[in-house]
Amino acid sequence: MLLLVTVFAHLLLLLLLLLASPVSGACGEDGVYDYIVIGGGTAGNVVGARLSQAGHSVLIVxxxxxxxxxxxxxxxxxxFGAVTGGSPDTIDPRVDWGVITTPQPGANNRQLHYARGKTLGGSSAMNAMLYQRGTKSTYHAWAEAVQDPSYEWDEILPFFERTFHFTPPNPDKGLQNTSIHWNASAFSSENPVEGSIQISYPNFRSPFSTWLKLGFEESGIPETNDFVSGSLMGTQYSAAEISPLDERRSSSDFLLGLAEEEPFLTVCTRSLARRILFDDQLNAQGVEIEKDGKVWTASAAKEVIVxxxxxxxxxxxxVSGIGPRDQLESLDIPVLVDLPGVGQNMWDHVFFAQSYPVAVDTLTKLYTDTSYMTEQILRYQTSHEGPMTYAPNCLGWENLPVSYQAEFSAQTQEELSNFPDDWPQAEYIAFDAHVGNYSNPAEGQPKDGRQYASIVGALVAPTSRGNITLISNSTDDLPVVNPNWLTSQTDIEVALAIFKRIREIWASDALQSITTGPEYYPGTNVTTDEExxxxxxxxxxxxxxxxxxCKMGPREDPMAVVDSEARxxxxxxxxxxxxxxxxxxxxGHPTSTVYMLAEKISAAILAQ
Ligand SMILES: Cc1cc2nc3c(=O)[nH]c(=O)nc-3n(C[C@H](O)[C@H](O)[C@H](O)COP(=O)(O)OP(=O)(O)OC[C@H]3O[C@@H](n4cnc5c(N)ncnc54)[C@H](O)[C@@H]3O)c2cc1C
Structure with missing residues (x-):
């Protein structure tokens, strides 16, 4: 009942928000606002909320x-697993842009669904909810790259804290033998429950995770305290963007929940920004928007924020005329500013996994046993417990052991030396199911009655770079997404090392004690580097x-798109x-940094 009341209250707030009166104009009608934010996603909702809370009229499109x-x-x-697989079958067009990548040479020319939230909350509405921050040196590297010391760890900490209300894990829920640590002081104790994004822990720690944690420790990845205080090396449970009251996802639209207190905020959903409008002096003047087939214009008295x-x-x-000249001209888009970095320099993390049959209950049981699934859904609805609250949050981070790094080519060693020492090369994630190629995680579970678990390995210091290009001059068409994963020699060598390291972790006494058969995926016949x-x-x-x-950097950097205040x-x-x-x-997982950046730039806008 409490869950229903909470859901209803949240929906009511959202409805109030959608009905809120704009200062000038309404969705679908021309109007004037101080600020127009294109995209009500993870960052956009923070910016819209903060500017309107300060008394500015804001339109979120x-x-x-x-x-x-x-x-x-x-x-x-x-x-989240049901709508994020690599197969196009998992695309839910009600909430997802439906991006399919170009054929990826680094993935044997496969074309993969790349989930992206098309909904209020953006990708925070469909992500895995893991909350952790980068390392101190990460943000030092950021500060150096953009020549602005205000991105150093101590300076950005207040912005990391600003968005969230933190609740420690509930000791009465989850597995009792799970040792879990956290750092509550890394979050502000002043943020209210309403109007803040909720950070806590799922009321479910998987049995597999407790064994994996032992396996990590046995393999030289020691327990650490938390992943929010500026260092990552070690193993621990990650916090999650989850509401502890009802174990629901806490996405960025939660920030808009206090709509009735923000009469200056207008949110237009199902409204596609078509292009940004400029005057002759290249001042952004407004945005051309389409809703229900009607095109209208919102004017910005102060700024447009994309x-x-x-x-x-x-x-x-x-499409608005800012980007690489040759590409714009090839599509007859008048060039306002030739900025070659727009759409280039795309960073991304990739993962792959090894799976074993195990002697503990995992999500395989949930996916393959309908009566168990029904039981767990009821349990979730009544007591907010069990595997439906699952976020894959037992993590391990490391720089690969010296013996692995010794195998790297000189070029790879040199490229990796460009990353600071506290920036891990590998992240390992417990995943309580068979992962395979993550094409369709629910349907892809083996139906042989056994339970499966996987160790996922992710490259978190990648050197391959992708790009985003256009096929037309209209936002009605999706951009062309070419991530270029695993195309650098460094990434290939690191991926091979991570794969072998995962086998070593699986070989630990702790994990061998729960396996019930040989490696299931990719299988023991895969042995040579080529295989x-x-x-x-x-x-x-x-x-x-x-x-x-649209990378941040000084004007002298020819590939920089925005300055350190995101202009x-x-x-x-x-x-x-x-x-x-x-x-x-x-x-690691970037939402913490997205929220931090949105808070920091909002503060900069308000301070000007
Ligand atoms: C499946 C999945 C799992 C993930 N897991 C994690 C995790 O566990 N932890 C973590 O930290 N990160 C995770 N991430 C990554 C993280 O969610 C994203 O990096 C982050 O949400 C991006 O925020 P953003 O503001 O840049 O974009 P988004 O949140 O994607 O927001 C962009 C918004 O703009 C809107 N928009 C786009 N074009 C237009 C237009 N023309 N007109 C109007 N609106 C438009 C979109 O609909 C969307 O709402 C995951 C992402 C996904 C998809």
Whole structure:
């Protein structure tokens, strides 16, 4: 009942928000606002909330709808897996842009579904909810790259804290023998429950994770305290963007929940930004928008902020005349500013996995036993416990052991030496099911009655770079997404090393004590480097961390798109605030940094 009341209250707030009166104009009608934010996603909702809370009239233009209404299953943590597989079959057009990559040579020319939220909340509405921060040196590298010391760890810490309300794990829930540590002081104790994104822990620690943690420790990856205090090496349970009251996803639209207190905020959903409008002096003047087939114009008295994500932000800049000259001219787009970096320099993380049959209950049981699934859904609804609250949060981080690094070529060793020492090369994630090629995780489970578990390995210091280009001059068409995964020699060598290291971890006494058969995937017949690389290429998929496609940097850097206050080079009154503006992709899961950046730039806008 409490769950229903909470869901209802949240939906009511969202409805109030959607009905809120704009200062001038309404969705679908021309109007004037102080600020227009393109994209009601992870970053855009922070910016919209903060500027309107300060008394400015703000319009958020969001192409998608409200996921809590369009696909309420996404509020349940485990359900993210149903809509994010590499197969196009998993695309849910109600909440997802439906991006399919170009053929990827690094993935044996497969074309993969790349999940991206098209809904209020953006990709925070369909992600795995893991919350951790990069390392101190990561942000030092960021500060150096953009020549702005305000990105040093101590300076950005207040912005990391600003968005969240933290609740420690509930000792009465989950497995009692799980040792879990956290650092509550890394979050502000002043943030209210309402109007803040919730950080806590799922009320479910998988049995496999407890064994994997032992396996990590046995393999030289020691227990650490937390992943939010500026260091990552070691193993621990990660916090999650989850509401402890009802174990629902806490996405960025939660910040808009206090709509009735913010009469200056207008949110137009199912509204596609078509292009940014400029005057002759290259001041951004407004945005051309389409809703229900009608095209209308919102004018910005102060600024336009693009927060459309790593794929769509560069697209919107390019169709508006800001980008690589040759590409714009080939599509008859008048060039306002020749910025060659728009859409280039895409960073991403990729993963692959090894699976074993195990002697503990995993999600395989959930996916293959319908009566067990029904039982667990009821359990979730009544007591907010069990595997439906699952977020894969037992993590391990390391620089590969010396014996592995000794095998790297001189070029790879040199490229890796460009990353700071506290920036891990590898992330390992417990995944309580068979992963395979993550084509369709629910349907892809073996139906042989056994339980499966996997260790996922991710490259978190990648050197391959992808790009976003256009096929037309219209945002009606999706941009062309070419992540270029595993194309650098360094990434190939690191991927091979991570694969072998995972086998070593599986060989630990702790994990061998729960396996009930030999390696199931990719299988014990995969032994030579050539076979291993082929297995990796057949199964590799994104961790969905696309970023840096409008990278931050000084004007002298020819590939920089925005300055350190996220202002687009060469024009006025236009910023890009989202993962595309990162100059580099911190190790691990990026929403913490997206939220930090959105808070930091909002503060800069308000201070001017
Ligand atoms: C499946 C998945 C799992 C992930 N797991 C994690 C995780 O566990 N932890 C973590 O930290 N990160 C995770 N991530 C990554 C993280 O969610 C993203 O990096 C982050 O949400 C990106 O935020 P953003 O603001 O840049 O873009 P988004 O949140 O994607 O927001 C962009 C918004 O702009 C809107 N938009 C785009 N174009 C237009 C247009 N033309 N007009 C109007 N609106 C438009 C979109 O609909 C969207 O709402 C995951 C991502 C996915 C997809």
């Amino acid at each position: 969001e192409a998608g709808g409200v996921y809590e209404l369009d696909n309420a299953n996404l509020t349940i943590p485990l359900m 927060s459309a994500g790593a794929f769509n932000s560069p697209q919107i800049l390019m 291993i690389l082929d297995a990796i290429r057949n199964s590799v998929i994104t961790v969905w961390h696309a970023s840096c496609t 687009v080079h060469g024009v006025q009154r236009l910023r890009v605030v989202d993962a595309s503006a990162f100059p580099l992709l911190p190790p």
